[in-house]
Amino acid sequence: MVKDQKDNLFSLVKSMTKSEKRQFKLYVGRLGVNEDSKFLNLFNILDKLSVYDEDAILKNGDIKKQQLANVKSHLYKQILISLRLNPSHQNVRSQLREQLDFASILYHKGLYKQALKILDKSKEIAIQNEEKNLAFEVVELEKVIEAQYITRSISGRADELTIQAKKLSQANVITSKLSNLSLQLYGLFLKFGYAKNEKDAQEIHDYFNARLPKYDLEDLGFREKLWLYRSYFWYSFLLQDFLNCFKYALKWVKLYDQNPSMVNLNPVFFAKGQNYLLESLFYINNKEKFKYHLDKFEALVTNKSFTIDENVDALTFLYLNIHRVNYYFFDGSFKDGLHLIPKIEAELVKYTDRIDEHHRMIFNYKFASMHFGAENYKECIRYLNKIITTKSIAMREDLQCFARVLNVVAHYEGGYDYHIEALLRDTYKFLIKIDDMYEVQKEMIKFIRGLQDIYPQDIKKAFIELHKRLKVYENHPYERRAFLYLDIISWLESNIQNRPVSEIIREKYYEHFGTQ
Known part of the structure; x- marks a missing residue:
């Protein structure tokens, strides 16, 4: 079998x-x-x-x-x-657990002073490395041994251990509440997606504030601050407040800059912080800072001192390459980025078991978008079909939605109109099944539904009308993210003006940020 x-x-x-x-x-x-x-x-x-x-x-x-x-x-x-x-x-965490086991063995053999000596050293290392759960376990075992009244330890030892246990317990409670909040916010994102209106935003705001524990920033250590910034990041992300996403992702990254020893102890969170920082910069369209932090991230993870295992290796490959591709989207220099695609695809093979299908589909959407911008419509359609025909997982609806819309647009642009009516019909059927759509998506459905009835000589007029309806959503707080998947505004302008979409995007970028 x-x-x-x-x-x-x-x-x-x-x-x-x-x-x-x-x-x-x-x-x-x-x-x-x-x-x-x-x-x-x-x-x-x-x-x-x-x-x-x-x-x-x-x-x-x-x-x-x-x-x-x-x-x-x-x-x-x-x-x-x-x-x-x-x-x-082997790392600090595993070594501390080993020392705890050794101390427990010595305690059960009646060698109390030897056990306490190991525990005292382990506690110091645990606190230095922000391993406060393990430090609390150490203190609890110390209390058990001291309670035997056999060691005749120095006076005041009971008070010292009680104070230590209380402080560590309080820190662990705050960490637990913040990590719970961060995970719950991420769960909300997976279940409901972004806030689509003021009602959604108010519910997220109330949810967040009801679960955010009271804290004094001065009293928080590395671990508590990490979970605090993660929580605020997800809160901002749900609200599509990408400027605050950048703010808290930067705090997250700087926390590691201030505590470099934590990079190798917590490499996964380090890599995730770098990823969210780059993602935020992409969303706020800051190419200069994006390039700076991408180069910095790459230099850090390729340095020999960076601890890398199979899990971290897969994450850094994923994050670096997604953002290497994203770099060419800022100013529409899609053709310049095409060389990345075969390299990434070749390397993806060795990560088959470590990168999930959803992220592979994100790569396919990025590749398709890059080929679309470079006017390689046949290649664009090939990558989109990999997403559209995927049945093995519950693909995120927004990715499926925009893949299908881009597929229609690519067929139109490429002149592959021999079965365009069937394609329009299938796309429309899929889109109307989606719950809680953005207004941008609704406008696209109306346009796609009516596209098959438009005469060729009236197509430009239809583009101008759709452009007028979508333009009002371009800077809308809850609708603008749709344009990050598919810059339909620039595509419409390229058709209205009979110019390449890459040229339109480049012109907009330099008009806003100035020439390089």
Whole structure:
């Protein structure tokens, strides 16, 4: 029976590097009895397979079908133990947990002073590295040991530990509330999307303020500030307040600048902060600052001192390349950015298991938009079809919506009108199913519905009319984001003026920001 790589054990084996596999074999071979063990044989078989094949495992190994589940479970556990011992997976957090385990063992053996010595050092390291949950665990174990009245510790020790526990507990409570708020706001975004009107905005405002804990910024450490800025970022993002998104993403990034040791301890949040900063700058159309922070981000993550594992590697690849593409959208220099597409596609192959399909579809939409701007309509349609025909996941409706609209526009521009009526009909049917549409989307539906009845000589008049209706939404607080997916205003102007859309976008950019 052949399965895909979603088999957990198979995926884990395939994720291992050569050095990790070598260490695993050394680890399980430390006792001679393991050399021919069933789980090691299973590991060797899985390592050689390109896809998970249960029949091949049963045929090539000495494992019976009824034994397979237990052997797989044991192998999975042994691999994780081996990986935990690998130096590449060791960090302050794992070292502190190890010290806690050591102290607990010493305590249960009655070696109280030795346990307290380890705990005192561990607590200091935990606080220095903003690991306040672990620091709290350390203090709680210290209290347990001191409560034995065996160590006869210095007077005032009880008060000292009580004060430490209270401070750490308060910090952990604030962190928990802020992290909950950040996650809840992100959940709202996934469920409902952005605020579409004043009513939505007021509900988000009330929701945020009801859950924001009281705090004094001066009392907050790195960890609490990180979650505070994340919460404010998502609050601003939901409101489509991209200037405040930039403000809090910049605070987030500067927090790491002020605490460089935290970059390698929390590399995922570091990368996400950089991504949100660049995304905010893209939305507020600040190319100069965007380029500065993109170059800075790239220099940091390619530096040898930057800790990178498979997860962080995938994230940095995703963020860097999305924004490398975005750079060419500021001033409409789409043709200059086309060279990125084959490079990114070639590298995407090795991230198949680590970048989800939704983000791959975002790449496809970006590639399609770039080809559209470069007037390569056939290539644009090819990438859009990858989105439109995707059925395996619940694709975000806004991405599907604008992919279909752009598909119609690309067919029109490319002169592929041999089945344009069927395309218009299918697009219209899809769009009317969408709930809570933006006004821009509604106007596009009306236009698409009527497009098939317009005579060729009247098409420019229709473009002028649609441009007039959409122009009022260009700077609307709840509608303007639609134009970030598809700059329909510039496209309409290009048709009205008979000029390339890239030229229109470039002219607008330099008119607003001046020449380079």
